[in-house]
Each structure stands twice: as structure tokens, then as C-alpha cells.
Amino acid sequence: MLKIMKYSFFDLIRSRWSFVYFGFYFLLGMTLLFLNNDVSKAIITMMNIIVVLTPLIGTIFGVMYYYNSKEFTELLMAQPLKRSTIFLGQYFGLALSLAGSLVLGLGIPFAIYGVVGSAALLSFALLLAVGALLTFIFVALAYNIGLANDNKIKGFGIAILMWLFLAVVYDGIFLISLFVFDDYPIDKFSLIASTLNPIDLSRILIILELDISVLLGYTGAVFQQFFGTSLGMIASFGLLFTWVALPIGLIVRQAKRKDF
Amino acid sequence: MFRLTILFLTLHFLAFSKQIDVCKNCTQTNIQSAISVADSGDMVFVKAGTYNEYDITINKPLTLKGEKGTIVDGQKKGYILKIEANHVTVSGLHLKNVGMSFTKDFSAIHVYKAKNFKIENCTLEAVFFGMLIEKSNTGLIKNNVVSGEGTQEITSGNGIHLWHCNNVVVENNHCHNVRDGIYFEFVTDSKVLNNLSNHNLRYGLHFMFSNHDTYNDNTFRENGAGVAVMFSKFIHMERNVFEKNWGTASYGLLLKEIYDAEIINNRFEGNTIAINIEGSTRVNYFNNILKGNGWGVKVAGACYKNVFEHNSFSSNAFDVSYNSKMNDNSFNENYWGDYTGYDLNKDGIGDVPHRPVKLFSYIVNRTPETIVLLRSLFVDIINFSEKVSPVFTPDDLVDEKPLMSFK
Numbered sequence: 001m002l003k004i005m006k007y008s009f010f011d012l013i014r015s016r017w018s019f020v021y022f023g024f025y026f027l028l029g030m031t032l033l034f035l036n037n038d039v040s041k042a043i044i045t046m047m048n049i050i051v052v053l054t055p056l057i058g059t060i061f062g063v064m065y066y067y068n069s070k071e072f073t074e075l076l077m078a079q080p081l082k083r084s085t086i087f088l089g090q091y092f093g094l095a096l097s098l099a100g101s102l103v104l105g106l107g108i109p110f111a112i113y114g115v116v117g118s119a120a121l122l123s124f125a126l127l128l129a130v131g132a133l134l135t136f137i138f139v140a141l142a143y144n145i146g147l148a149n150d151n152k153i154k155g156f157g158i159a160i161l162m163w164l165f166l167a168v169v170y171d172g173i174f175l176i177s178l179f180v181f182d183d184y185p186i187d188k189f190s191l192i193a194s195t196l197n198p199i200d201l202s203r204i205l206i207i208l209e210l211d212i213s214v215l216l217g218y219t220g221a222v223f224q225q226f227f228g229t230s231l232g233m234i235a236s237f238g239l240l241f242t243w244v245a246l247p248i249g250l251i252v253r254q255a256k257r258k259d260f
Numbered sequence: 261m262f263r264l265t266i267l268f269l270t271l272h273f274l275a276f277s278k279q280i281d282v283c284k285n286c287t288q289t290n291i292q293s294a295i296s297v298a299d300s301g302d303m304v305f306v307k308a309g310t311y312n313e314y315d316i317t318i319n320k321p322l323t324l325k326g327e328k329g330t331i332v333d334g335q336k337k338g339y340i341l342k343i344e345a346n347h348v349t350v351s352g353l354h355l356k357n358v359g360m361s362f363t364k365d366f367s368a369i370h371v372y373k374a375k376n377f378k379i380e381n382c383t384l385e386a387v388f389f390g391m392l393i394e395k396s397n398t399g400l401i402k403n404n405v406v407s408g409e410g411t412q413e414i415t416s417g418n419g420i421h422l423w424h425c426n427n428v429v430v431e432n433n434h435c436h437n438v439r440d441g442i443y444f445e446f447v448t449d450s451k452v453l454n455n456l457s458n459h460n461l462r463y464g465l466h467f468m469f470s471n472h473d474t475y476n477d478n479t480f481r482e483n484g485a486g487v488a489v490m491f492s493k494f495i496h497m498e499r500n501v502f503e504k505n506w507g508t509a510s511y512g513l514l515l516k517e518i519y520d521a522e523i524i525n526n527r528f529e530g531n532t533i534a535i536n537i538e539g540s541t542r543v544n545y546f547n548n549i550l551k552g553n554g555w556g557v558k559v560a561g562a563c564y565k566n567v568f569e570h571n572s573f574s575s576n577a578f579d580v581s582y583n584s585k586m587n588d589n590s591f592n593e594n595y596w597g598d599y600t601g602y603d604l605n606k607d608g609i610g611d612v613p614h615r616p617v618k619l620f621s622y623i624v625n626r627t628p629e630t631i632v633l634l635r636s637l638f639v640d641i642i643n644f645s646e647k648v649s650p651v652f653t654p655d656d657l658v659d660e661k662p663l664m665s666f667k
Contacts, residue, residue, distance in 0.1 A: 179623070182627050190629050
């Protein structure tokens with residue numbers, strides 16, 4: 001598995017897309033910090049971008065890479081290798097290279113502008129960790145979609161729809177249900193509903209770490225009680241890791257059963 | 261004959277007003293006894309040293325002055341200084357350790373039914389109430405520092421507390437770590453100038469039922485709940501700074517039932533809610549800067565005929581928030597940080613009107629729980645669509661002439 005992972009990883013590192021992705025985050029980080037020299041403000045802007053963009057890039061890259069390397073995968077399958085080894089190797093290769101682009105692309109400019117000594121270090125580390133986890137989650141989801149659909153167009157379509165659902169539609173349904181069930185105590189509901197979507201979960205995790213969290217008012221207090229404690233932090237990271245683990249398990253399952 | 265008497269008395273004051281010294285080795289070793297032997301118009305001069313005294317009562321017109329290094333320690337037993345006569349001047353004293361009580365408003369300096377009082381250059385430390393001025397007229401409170409050590413609202417008092425007063429000037433004072441920095445109730449025709457009020461448990465400045473007052477050049481910073489202004493008319497607030505009143509229940513400026521006020525040239529920065537208005541009418545907001553607040557102006561209802569002109573709104577999470585579709589206030593020629601229009605003829609005024617109320621702020625007002633969707637992509641999308649065609653937000657709430665830049 002490590003060998004395949006290494007192969008996928010270096011294959012991607014050599015391809016220009018990783019560099020483009022890296023370059024994009026690097027430029028973004030540089031420009032943001034150049035425009036407002038305040039590291040903590042830049043983190044807020046960065047959060048908006050990461051929470052929406054990393055899932056999108058992860059999804060598209062995941063699906064694209066799966067379909068592109070399909071022939072190579074079939075070739076590998078002719079070798080005496082376990083299927084889970086092949087697919088997990090490819091998956092980790094891809095996810096690691098994307099996460100690496102993100103962490104380095106944002107990490108370098110922030111390091112240059114001196115995030116290391118500043119008070120924003122913790123929230124910045126959280127931002128990168130969340131971004132990396134989101135990449136792992138969405139690449140895994142995309143791989144599942146690829147495995148389930150041999151039709152490229154259909155696979156792409158479903159992948160984009162999945163992103164759209166989790167990034168936008170889910171919040172819409174969430175908002176409407178909050179609006180409709182206004183008369184009931186909905187604090188618990190909103191807490192649960194927001195932890196079920198990895199994008200919402202990451203967004204709230206970062207917001208609570210930043211000082212704009214006071215805007216959340218008493219609803220925020222409920223969240224603060226949950227996320228603010230170390231237990232809540234562990235629980236929410238646990239949830240994010242579950243979001244990584246479940247689709248990976250599904251990849252293994254699908255790979256075993258699929259008839260190529 | 262009567263005139264002669266007056267003349268004689270005046271001469272008596274001028275010629276025979278004497279100075280009584282208080283010190284360890286003087287004839288008078290404590291302040292209270294010096295006051296009791298003093299005649300009207302005398303000066304009691306307290307020399308450096310620590311005096312353990314409380315409930316010192318001044319019941320005749322005189323001047324009480326402290327040398328540098330004079331400390332009066334109330335030992336937490338009650339009031340320290342009580343002024344119950346007209347024409348009393350207190351200056352240069354360092355008073356500390358006022359008693360705490362749930363039934364009496366113990367204070368470092370208590371002024372009761374006095375006219376023409378003057379309190380200058382005093383330091384009041386570890387107070388319950390700092391200055392408690394009741395039913396007094398025409399006074400000056402200048403260059404004092406008042407600090408408490410309260411940790412809870414119920415076990416602490418106010419820094420400078422005025423009740424039923426008229427024509428008092430509060431100038432250049434610094435109040436910190438008390439419940440309300442400056443508190444006015446039923447105070448008219450008074451001025452609050454150049455004070456600094458910070459780190460107070462509740463409000464930096466709190467006033468109610470106080471009409472015709474002026475508040476200029478003050479700074480209110482990092483107070484538990486900011487500044488609250490209620491049930492008052494004809495207030496003038498100019499060049500004040502409200503900053504970093506940041507917490508789930510903090511306001512830069514909370515206005516409730518305010519009529520005919522002028523709020524000009526103030527700066528609001530880093531407050532959870534910069535200006536919260538409720539039931540206030542005919543208030544003019546000119547040239548204020550609102551920057552980096554959670555809410556810029558939060559309008560809660562029953563606000564009519566308010567005018568917002570030439571203000572700058574930038575980097576606020578919500579510039580203006582309304583809880584209904586009704587609007588009777590006018591916004592004109594303000595600068596909006598998130599204005600996306602253009603200015604083709606370069607006259608400094610945007611060609612496209614600006615709608616400052618976002619749909620999301622309306623939703624949050626209706627269902628506060630929805631705030632968890634803050635900064636979600638979906639929210640940006642609905643805000644945009646609402647901006648294009650307003651359905652829920654007041655459609656007449658438009659700045660027809662948004663400024664392209666501010667100053």
C-alpha cells in the first residue's frame with residue numbers, strides 16, 4: 001500500500017495541478033496578509049475560503065483522479081495485490097498531496113508574516129487541521145462516487161451535487177427548519193444538525209476559536225458549552241475523523257465487491 | 261446697617277479666613293476635629309500621612325485640602341467624607357477603603373443637598389461608591405481617579421453617581437473597576453467632558469431621566485455592558501469613543517426611549533453592538549465612525565424620524581439590522597464599506613443606491629438560533645438575492661447617495 005501511495009503521491013507532486021493548487025493558496029495567503037497586515041483578520045477571511053473551497057477542490061480532484069487513473073488501476077489489479085491496498089494507496093496519495101499543498105501553501109506565507117509567535121497561532125493551526133481533514137473527507141467521498149459510477153459524466157454530476165448539497169443546500173434546509181420550528185427549543189437540534197455536516201462543523205469550530213464567537217449570542221453559549229470544553233473539542237474532532245473513516249471504510253467495501 | 265453687616269461679614273471672611281493644619285504633631289491630629297474647630301471659609305490643610313477616619317462630616321463652607329501623600333483610610337467602615345454644606349471644596353486627597361453595605365450606599369465622598377461644591381484632584385481607591393452626589397446643584401468634579409475592587413455587580417457601587425442634581429460639570433476623571441463608571445439619574449443641564457471610563461463591571465456611563473446634558477470627548481472602553489442611555493431628552497453626545505465593549509451582552513451605546521438627541525463625531529470600534537436603539541425618536545447621527553463591530557446599528561423598534569448622515573460603516577458583521585419591514589428613519593450620504601456600486605461621474609457619490617440591511621440580519625432577529633449559520637455560503641447567496649430584490653427587509657431603507665470614500 002505504501003508503495004502505491006508513494007507512487008500516486010509523487011505522480012501528483014510531479015503533475016502541475018498540485019503546484020497550481022499550492023500556488024493558488026500561496027498567492028491567496030500572501031495577498032490577504034499583504035492587504036491587511038492583521039493575522040487574525042486574515043484568518044477569518046481564510047476560513048470563508050477554506051470551508052467552501054477545500055471540499056470543492058477535494059471533490060473534483062478526487063473524482064477526476066479516479067477516472068483518469070482507471071486504466072492504471074485495472075493494470076494494477078492484474079498484479080497479485082489486494083484491492084484495498086490499491087485503492088487506499090491511491091486515495092492517501094491524492095489526499096496527502098492535496099492536504100500538503102494546502103498546509104504548505106497557506107503555512108509559508110503565514111510563517112513569513114510571523115504567525116508563529118503571535119496569539120493567532122492556535123486558531124491558525126486549527127484552520128489548517130480543519131482544512132486538511134476536509135480534504136481527506138471530500139476526496140474519500142469523491143472516490144466512493146467514482147467507484148459507484150462507471151459513467152464519468154454521471155460520476156462528476158453526482159460529485160458536484162454532493163458538494164453543493166453539503167456546502168449550500170444543507171444550510172438552506174437547516175435555516176428553514178430553524179425558521180419553521182421557531183416556537184420550539186431548537187438549541188439542541190441546531191447543535192446536532194450542525195455537527196452532522198462536516199462543512200458546518202468545521203465552520204463553527206473555527207468561528208468559536210475566533211473572537212467573532214460572541215456574535216453568536218446565547219445560541220453561541222450552547223455551542224460554546226459543547227465545543228469550548230476540551231471534551232467538546234475532542235468530540236468534534238472525533239466526528240470529523242469519523243467523517244474520514246466512514247467513507248474510507250466504504251471505499252474498501254466497494255472496492256472488494258466491485259466487478260471491474 | 262444691613263449693608264454694613266454684609267460688608268463686615270465679607271471682610272471677616274476675607275481677612276480672617278485662616279488655615280488649620282492637620283498632622284501627627286499639630287494641634288489638630290485628625291481631620292474631623294480640625295473641621296469642628298474651623299469657622300466658615302477656613303481652609304483645613306491635611307499634611308502628608310495616613311489618617312484612619314471615617315464618616316468625616318463637613319457641615320460648614322470650607323476648603324479641605326490634602327498635601328501630596330495624604331491618605332485617608334476608611335477601614336471599610338462606612339462613608340469617608342460627607343459634605344452637607346454649600347461652598348465646600350475638596351482637593352488633593354487620597355481616600356481609600358470604603359465600607360460595603362447592602363442597605364446603605366457608602367461612598368468615599370458623599371455630597372448631600374449642597375450647592376457650589378468642588379471636588380478636584382482626588383484619588384478614590386477601593387471604593388464601594390466613589391462619589392455619591394445627591395440633590396446638589398452647581399458643582400465641579402475634576403481630575404479625579406476613582407477605582408473599585410468589585411467583582412460582582414451586586415457587591416459594588418458606582419464611580420461617580422449623581423442623583424437629582426443640576427448644573428454639574430464632570431471633567432477629566434478616570435473611573436475604573438466599579439459597577440457603573442459614571443451614573444446620572446434625574447440630572448439636568450450638566451456636562452460630562454473628557455472622562456475615561458474603563459473595565460467597569462456594568463456600564464461605562466449610565467444615565468436615566470437626565471435631560472439637557474452634554475457628553476463630549478469621553479472614552480468608554482472594555483466595560484461589561486458598554487454605555488446605556490435611557491429615558492432622556494435633549495442629549496448631546498460628541499467626539500466620544502466607545503471601544504472594545506466586546507461580550508455576549510455588550511453594547512457600545514444602548515439607547516432606549518431617547519428623544520431629540522444629537523450624536524455627532526463619535527467613534528465606535530470593536531463593540532458587539534455599536535449602537536442599539538429602541539424607542540428613540542428624532543435622534544441625529546452625524547459623522548460617526550462605526551468600524552469592526554458585530555452589529556453597527558441595531559434597530560429594535562419604535563424608532564421614528566432618526567437621521568443617519570455622513571457616518572462611516574465598515575468591517576461590521578452587520579451594518580444595520582432591523583427587526584421589521586417598517587422604516588421611518590433616513591439614511592443619507594453615509595459611507596458603506598461593503599458598497600459594491602460605482603461612481604461614473606466621479607462626484608464622490610455612488611450612482612447605485614445602497615441597501616444596508618442584509619436578509620440574514622433580519623432572519624437572525626426573528627430566529628436568533630440561525631446565527632450559527634454566520635459566514636456560511638448559503639447565507640451569502642440569500643443576502644445577494646435579497647439585495648437584488650428586497651422582499652423581507654424594509655424596501656424603503658435605502659441610502660440613495662452612498663459616499664465612495666470617507667474623509
